[in-house]
Each structure stands twice: as C-alpha cells, then as structure tokens.
Amino acid sequence: MAFANLLKALISDSLDPCCRKILQDVGLQVVEKQNLSKEELIAELQDCEGLIVRSATKVTADVINAAEKLQVVGRAGTGMDNVDLEAVTRKGNLVMNTPNGNSLSAAELTCGMIMSTSFCFLKHTKLFSAYSHCIY
Structure with missing residues (x-):
C-alpha cells in the first residue's frame, strides 16, 4: 500500500x-x-x-x-x-x-524518587536502630 x-x-x-x-x-x-x-x-x-x-x-x-x-x-x-x-x-x-518519547521524564521522576527516599533514610535508620532489639 x-x-x-x-x-x-x-x-x-x-x-x-x-x-x-x-x-x-x-x-x-x-x-x-x-x-x-x-x-x-x-x-x-x-x-x-x-x-x-x-x-x-x-x-x-x-x-x-x-x-x-x-x-x-x-x-x-x-x-x-x-x-x-x-x-x-x-x-x-x-x-x-514514539517509544522513547518519555525517557527523559521517566529518568527525572526516578532521580526525584531516589532523592526523596534518601532525605528520610537517615531518620528511618535511626528509628529502626532504636527498635532493632524488638526484632530479635
């Protein structure tokens, strides 16, 4: 055709x-x-x-x-x-x-989520350590 x-x-x-x-x-x-x-x-x-x-x-x-x-x-x-x-x-x-049309947006979202997670990581690590004796 x-x-x-x-x-x-x-x-x-x-x-x-x-x-x-x-x-x-x-x-x-x-x-x-x-x-x-x-x-x-x-x-x-x-x-x-x-x-x-x-x-x-x-x-x-x-x-x-x-x-x-x-x-x-x-x-x-x-x-x-x-x-x-x-x-x-x-x-x-x-x-x-358009298979790669949103690649940049997906990468930006992923980086943003990683950064968001890392901001709370230290706080949650300390919280987990405080209660770690309850796990064992």
Missing part, C-alpha cells in the same frame, strides 16, 4: 497544538475530536487516511476494518496496548509510535 495519498488525519486524543501545526504545514487537513465512542470514531474515520491517538482511544479490529480509507495509525507515546496490531497489520496499514 502506498502512503503518499494522506489528505486528512484525525487526532482523537489530547495532543500539544504543535502536532496539529506540523501536520497542517505538510498539507494535511486535521480534525481534532476527543472522547469519541467507538461508533463516533468509526464515523469520523470514514474520510480520514490517518489516525493519531494516545492512550484513551481504543483502536480495535472493528474500528480498523470499518475505516476503509485508513492507511496509518500513529500512537503519540510508548506502548501499543490500545491498538490492535494484528488487525492493523492484516489490513496492511502502517503503525507508528
């Missing part, structure tokens, strides 16, 4: 406005609608070649099979739990995600 004929894309979850602008700058017509039911999503996709989702939208086999013009599904984020990869592949559509 050729992916050169993308004319319209649906963004069905909340995304930064710059994403819409990037797509529009390359000539795509972009529709943004959130909190769609499965039936509403299928109806919106009838004239869309692209679908961009995050975690809220469930891209099921029913949705994929009913969206005859759909050529590409983009997942803005990691993981593909909400996209039926088997159905997308069977239909010959392209699927993409």
Whole structure:
C-alpha cells in the first residue's frame, strides 16, 4: 500500500497544538475530536487516511476494518496496548509510535524518587536502630 495519498488525519486524543501545526504545514487537513465512542470514531474515520491517538482511544479490529480509507495509525507515546496490531497489520496499514518519547521524564521522576527516599533514610535508620532489639 502506498502512503503518499494522506489528505486528512484525525487526532482523537489530547495532543500539544504543535502536532496539529506540523501536520497542517505538510498539507494535511486535521480534525481534532476527543472522547469519541467507538461508533463516533468509526464515523469520523470514514474520510480520514490517518489516525493519531494516545492512550484513551481504543483502536480495535472493528474500528480498523470499518475505516476503509485508513492507511496509518500513529500512537503519540510508548506502548501499543490500545491498538490492535494484528488487525492493523492484516489490513496492511502502517503503525507508528514514539517509544522513547518519555525517557527523559521517566529518568527525572526516578532521580526525584531516589532523592526523596534518601532525605528520610537517615531518620528511618535511626528509628529502626532504636527498635532493632524488638526484632530479635
């Protein structure tokens, strides 16, 4: 399947406005609608070649099979739990995600949690030592 004929894309979850602008700058017509039911999503996709989702939208086999013009599904984020990869592949559509999109945020959170734990470590060590005779 050729992916050169993308004319319209649906963004069905909340995304930064710059994403819409990037797509529009390359000539795509972009529709943004959130909190769609499965039936509403299928109806919106009838004239869309692209679908961009995050975690809220469930891209099921029913949705994929009913969206005859759909050529590409983009997942803005990691993981593909909400996209039926088997159905997308069977239909010959392209699927993409951003697997390293939140790596920096995850690293920052981890460092913050380590620092938070270390602040209380000395206090808890002293408390544990005070009651260690009760353990044995």
